[in-house]
Amino acid sequence: MSPRQSRVFTADTMQRVSCRAPHGKPQPEVWWEREGVRVPTEGRVYQEGSELVFSPTEQGDSGSYTCVAQNKAGRKTQDLTFTVATAPVWVTKPQDSYLEEGRPGYLHCHAQATPEPEVTWLRNNIIVMPEDSRFTVFPNGTLRINNVEVYDGQMYGCESKTEGGRLSGHARVYVLEKLKFTPTPQPSQCLELDKEVNIQYSGELPPHVEMRNGQLHFPKVTRSDAGNYTCIASNNLQGEIR
Secondary structure (H helix, E strand, C coil), rough: CCCCEEEEEHHHHHCEEEECCCCCCCCEEEEEEEECCEECCCCCCCEECCEEEEEECCHCEEEEEEEEECCEEEEEEEEEEEECCCCCEEEEECCEEEECCCCCEECCCEEEEECCCCCCCCCCEECCCCCCCCEEEECCCCCEEEECCHCCCCCEEEEEEEEEEEEEEEEEEEEECCCCCCCCCCCCCCCCCCCCCEEEECCCCCCCCCCCCCCEECCCCCEEEEEECCCEEEEEECCEEE
């Protein structure tokens, strides 16, 4: 007896599965069973000769079937598992997201189907490879950017597919940039006459800096100007840095 051990069908298609009986005298009778119940000779799922016919397949047809061959000398059986593949249906579609720089960020691509859909993520139309340590793809289709960087603000796409069909979705990532000095102010500086101290800064919202245009200006440097100075940059969204 030689039916295959397992097969995957697309939903809503006509399928025939043959069961070739073993040799024997007298010639064995062949029939199909599902969960111990003989498949009828008519209906949507029926037996025609030694063939099992699905006309058409439905999701509920997934399961185990048994081909039975029997004569007076004995009985042989062969089990076969069918999976009816359905097209994915969205549970959580990718959405445009604001992710914080320096923290993990998540994008979701969750669809339901039989069997479990295979999910592929793309970043600017380039496949996110499983071995890329910057990303983690979870079994439910969620993509984690392990440590969000400014350059991660890109267009992302995902595809969820089975043999029954596929879905695709897209989302743009906007990175909420950290409030930071660029570069960090030098801890100590020796000033000359009429010298300016320049400090650059960046953040998601324009920071308020307690200096004029990011510059601390000494019209005339004197010994009394020596000491500790603190630059404070702040905005309503991200607090302050100093």
